[in-house]
Amino acid sequence: MAPTVTVWNEFVHEREDDAVADLYPDGIHGTIADALADRGFETATATLQEPEHGLTEAVLAETDVLVWWSHIAQDEVEDAVAERVADAVRxxxxLIVLHSAVLSKVFRSLLGTTGTLKWREADERERLWVTEPTHPIADGIDECIELEPTEMYGEPFxxxxxxxxxxxxWFEGGEVFRSGCCWQxxxxxxxxxxxxHExxxxxHDDEIQQVLANAAEWATTPGERELPTLENVEPREKIGDDD
Amino acid sequence: MAPTVTVWNEFVHEREDDAVADLYPDGIHGTIADALADRGFETATATLQEPEHGLTEAVLAETDVLVWWSHIAQDEVEDAVAERVADAVRxxxxLIVLHSAVLSKVFRSLLGTTGTLKWREADERERLWVTEPTHPIADGIDECIELEPTEMYGEPFxxxxxxxxxxxxWFEGGEVFRSGCCWQxxxxxxxxxxxxHExxxxxHDDEIQQVLANAAEWATTPGERELPTLENVEPREKIGDDD
Amino acid sequence: MAPTVTVWNEFVHEREDDAVADLYPDGIHGTIADALADRGFETATATLQEPEHGLTEAVLAETDVLVWWSHIAQDEVEDAVAERVADAVRxxxxLIVLHSAVLSKVFRSLLGTTGTLKWREADERERLWVTEPTHPIADGIDECIELEPTEMYGEPFxxxxxxxxxxxxWFEGGEVFRSGCCWQxxxxxxxxxxxxHExxxxxHDDEIQQVLANAAEWATTPGERELPTLENVEPREKIGDDD
Amino acid sequence: MAPTVTVWNEFVHEREDDAVADLYPDGIHGTIADALADRGFETATATLQEPEHGLTEAVLAETDVLVWWSHIAQDEVEDAVAERVADAVRxxxxLIVLHSAVLSKVFRSLLGTTGTLKWREADERERLWVTEPTHPIADGIDECIELEPTEMYGEPFxxxxxxxxxxxxWFEGGEVFRSGCCWQxxxxxxxxxxxxHExxxxxHDDEIQQVLANAAEWATTPGERELPTLENVEPREKIGDDD
Known part of the structure; x- marks a missing residue:
């Protein structure tokens, strides 16, 4: 059975800025969900404006992989929902974290760091070099993906x-950045x-969509969903007799 | 100049349980601070009961390395203080996290995971094998440290x-555990x-004290204390002319 | 299509020692190949005694995963064949390296270290704890595998x-060991x-066979077999005009 | 006592090419050794042309850190000397491996891979971004080192x-590369x-010399020089009685 991917979007820019709405008439979430559906995934979407941001326990329980896009409304995500999502990951x-969502509550809670970086909006060229060629997320991708224009993110990340x-x-303006990173x-x-960037x-880029599909496949963990817990256990061996 | 180590303790067991008080009449924090002072560190202590748990911005700013012991009062640590400590680490x-403090707010916030494990109190023998012999934290330690009796912690951690x-x-009752772990x-x-265990x-064990001293030395990061921040930067190269 | 696994064995103990021959009448390679065939893999075998140890370029080209068992005849493997195998891995x-093959030319050439360890033959109990529960190689395995009797391997490895x-x-005699390790x-x-041990x-153990099958699945890299090479490339950007 | 650094150079370009000789009249080894001596290290040099390439057991035994530069004469290094050096590292x-020495026998033997990469000689600008700011090798280095002109190395490495x-x-021509890497x-x-590049x-660059000095400090392992060996050991615990 195909993994179920829920695409979450704060969905603010698209409703407030015509230029963004023209690019993403169904929201960034709509575009990504369509791309993943085309590639064989079960998909759903959720946004900030829905009750519990559309991320109820029931929704999360049905979700194999959550895609998360957020930017100017990071603080509007309720702490309880952010922790619920982080616990679902645990x-x-x-979880696929996109672009400015490095500063989201969910990502920070899971990584333990600030997620900060250098940045610049100068409509420059970016080249994403594959630095781990046999990783399944790079499957079908050539030696690099070229994008233009892009917002720049720079190290240290x-x-x-x-x-x-x-x-x-690689960025035209002179910086480098670790742009595709995995953690458990x-x-x-x-x-x-x-x-x-919104x-x-x-x-809408085909290679970007391919990476997202590869990542959704990779991020799916089979088996029951289970939060690790403390467990008091009996000894496997006799204790105390041969000291 | 010697690094300054602040030893923090929830300091509950020692005040409520005579057996613990007999073992640690000045508190676990007192014993550890003395051991580190004997090995050349500047030391201070702080406990849960003090205002802001003794961990004000001023105290943290003076602290190169914080040692943290907590067990039954993890929830009594104020969220704001826990985040202040975590930010100081960032x-x-x-930070040296001891024993049951794997479940502390500070450790969980920094690691992003639950810190859970298997456990058992059966007064059994433990042998801590050095699995990275050239690491500075193992300096002066033989191939293993033997302790008895101990509480058991088991994998998965x-x-x-x-x-x-x-x-x-290695534990007498049959389990293994990653007992000395480093992260940044x-x-x-x-x-x-x-x-x-309290x-x-x-x-009071000399080898344990040696490991703590090694770890305090290792965990000291020279240079100014600085929380990474977002930074908007100018390009280093001309953008847009040779497309 | 099922991956093709070639099981290589030095095949010396089984021909010289009746006790070993009784345990492995078709050789260790035969037992493992049968177990993998039962689990759906295409299988082949090869041994030290064959021309080029049965590991010609043609055989390696057809092999998705090579299982390697060696012990007392490590030095009898020709250098050229060992390097051919290592290049095939690159x-x-x-490659699945079993037990005493930590000292094989192939493993040492790929890892760059001696592969040495502590050891003891005392017919003791071993418990292999799963320390990365979601890894595909642990799929279907309970929290630990118990074996008895075993030869002991101890750290540092x-x-x-x-x-x-x-x-x-975990070993009955008091040691620990990293018994299931992955590298690229x-x-x-x-x-x-x-x-x-021979x-x-x-x-013949079912859980051990399950781990081997999981590992063979995990170690299969799809796509063309290609040794990385030096490559002289043209610039992607104009050089030297905007200095 | 200051660590002793031996700087090894194949020393071919400097003797055959006037342009290189003008840049490095005492050889690349001489320039690096002088820079390290200025920064407080004990230094020595050795070259391909000396008996045993100047890398006798006695020389290696006195050397805390070996710096290695090689390019067109990689194959002229005797296998036995290369393995002697690799064993000294083990x-x-x-070991500090410079530039084209990624293809040296020593580096390949220790890493287990080909060390191959993309490259181009086009006298372009390079910017080495610090991607691990608290690492001791980056001590005293600003956010990046800018060099021009340089030879380009590109991923995959x-x-x-x-x-x-x-x-x-970052390279002017459009590539990225992991230019400062640590392994044990x-x-x-x-x-x-x-x-x-020669x-x-x-x-001669001051920041480059600072990195080399930082690296020499970092790469020094205190304690006796010891090649790990197999060791047959007695049990720590009684075996076989409580089954």
Whole structure:
């Protein structure tokens, strides 16, 4: 059975800025969900404006992988919902964190760092080099993905050393960035993918959609969803007799 | 100049349980602070009962490495103080997390996982094998440290894969555990060290004290204390002319 | 299509020692190949005694994953064949290294370390604890695998820090060991699995066979087999005009 | 006592090419050794042309850290000497591998991979961004080092995932590269540092010299030099009585 991906979006820019609405008439979430549905996933969407931001326990329980886009409304996400999502990841739900969502409550809670970085909006060229060619998230991608125009993110990127750095970006203005990074938290897998400013049509790009589909496949953890717990156990061996 | 180590203790067992008070008449914090002072560190102590748990901004600013012991009062630590401590670590303060403090707010906030594990109180023998012999935290320690009696901690230990596993424990009752683990968060270094139940005289042990001193040295990050921040930057190269 | 697994064995003990021959009448390679065939893999075998040890370029080209067992005849493996195998791994062939093959030329060439360890033959109990529960190699395995009797391997184990430590062993005699370790070299994946002394019926054990099958699945790298090479490339950007 | 650094150079370009000789009249080794001596290290040099390439057991035994530069004469290094050097690293000698020495026998033997990469000679600008700001090798270095002109190295770089990536390079022509990488092999530490083509005055650069000094300090492993060995051990616990 295909994994179920829920695409979450704060959905603010698209409703307030015509240029963004023109690029993403159904919201960034709509574009990504369609792209993943086309590639064989079960999909759903949820947004900030819905009750509990559309991320009830029931929704999370049905979700194999959550895609998360947020930018100017990070603080409007309720703490309780952010922790519910983080706990779902710790229990085995996959998480794909996009672009400015490095500053989201969920990502910070799971990574333990600030997620801060350098940035610049100068409509420059970016080249995402594949730095781990056999990683499943790079499957079908050539040696690099070229994007233009993009917002720039630069190092240092305040995250724990990733388990894998699948993509490293080159920017026209002179910087580099770890743009595709993997971590594990509890039973759940996390992929951060840098591209995606709301004023650029990046999520309509076929290679970007391919990476998202690869990442959704990779981030799916089979088996029951289970938050690790303390467990008091009996000894396996006799204690105390041969001292 | 010697690093300044502040030893923090919830300081509950010692005041409520005569057996613990007999083992640690000045509190676990007192014993550890004395051991570190004997080994050349500047030391201070702080406890849960003090205003702001003794962990004001001023105290943290003077602290190179914080040692943290907590067990039954994890929930009584104020969220604001826990986040202040975690931010100090992200800014470059070292942190040594002892024993049951795997379940502390500070450790969970920095690691992003539950810190849960298997456990058993059966007064059994433990052997901490050095699994990274050239790590500075193992300096001067033989191939293993033997302790008895100890509380058991067993795998799976719900933490992100450590950067280094300096010690791996064998338990008489049949389990293993990653008992000495290193992580980095932001500019700060974290060392978790398993030994230390309040009913055992473990912090009086010379080898244990040596490991704590090694860890305090290792966890000291020189240079200014700085929380990583977002930074908007100018391009280093001309953008847009050779497309 | 099912991956093709070639099981290589030095095949010396079984021909010289009746006790071993009784345990493994078709050789250790025969037992393992049968177990993998039962689990759906295409299988082949090869041994030291064959021309080029049965590991011609043609055989390696057809092999998705090579299982390697060696013990007393490590030095009899021709250097050229060992390097051919190591190059096949660098090109994308998976490798499963069993037990005493930590001292094989192939493993040492790929890891860059001595592979040395502590050891003891005392017919003791071993418990392999799953220390990375969501790793695909642990799929279907309970919290630990118990084996008895086994040969003991103890730390320090002279290998580069593994990418994953799927199993950590407890031994009755008091030691611990990283018994299931993953590394990547070039395009190829490597899994070391500790159990397996020739005088114990360990490869007949169902859980051990399950781990081997999981590992063979995990170690299969899809796509063309390609040894990374130097490549002289043209610039993507104009050089030298905007200095 | 200051660590002793031996700087090894194949010393071919400087003797055959006037332009290189003008840049490095005492050889690349001479320039680097002088820079390290100025920064307080004991230094020595050795070259390909000396008996045993100047790397006798006696020389290696006195060397805390070996700096290695090689390019067109990689194959002229005797296998036995290359393995002697690699064994010294496994025993605890530090190793700093420069530029094209990624293809040296020593580096390949220790890493287990081909060390291959993309490259281009186009006299372009390079910017080495510090991607691990608190690493001791980056001490005193600003957010990046800018070099011009340089030879380009591009990803994928065929090495095992480094323990630390201290520097990541941006190149004017459009590529990125992991230019400062750390690994451990046995008791020894390895640092690869990318800058350094023989036709560029890069080793005269003050920041480059500072990185080399930081790396020499970091790569020094205190304690006796010891190659890990197999060890047959007695049990710590009684075996077989409580089954």
């Amino acid at each position: 229990s085995g739900m996959g 305040d995250v724990p050393t990733p388990d894998s750095v699948v993509f490293t970006s 938290r509890g039973r759940g897998k996390i992929f951060f993918f840098r591209p995606g 004023t650029h049509p990046i999520y | 800014s470059g303060m070292g 719900d933490v992100p894969t450590p950067d280094s596993v300096v010690f791996t424990s 968060r932001g500019r700060g270094k974290i060392f978790f060290f398993r030994p230390g 009913t055992h005289p473990i912090y | 090109s994308g062939m998976g 002279d290998v580069p820090t593994p990418d994953s430590v799927v199993f950590t062993s 070299r070039g395009r190829g994946k490597i899994f070391f699995f500790r159990p397996g 005088t114990h019926p360990i490869y | 025993s605890g000698m530090g 065929d090495v095992p995932t480094p323990d630390s990536v201290v520097f990541t390079s 092999r046995g008791r020894g530490k390895i640092f690869f540092f990318r800058p350094g 036709t560029h005055p890069i080793y």
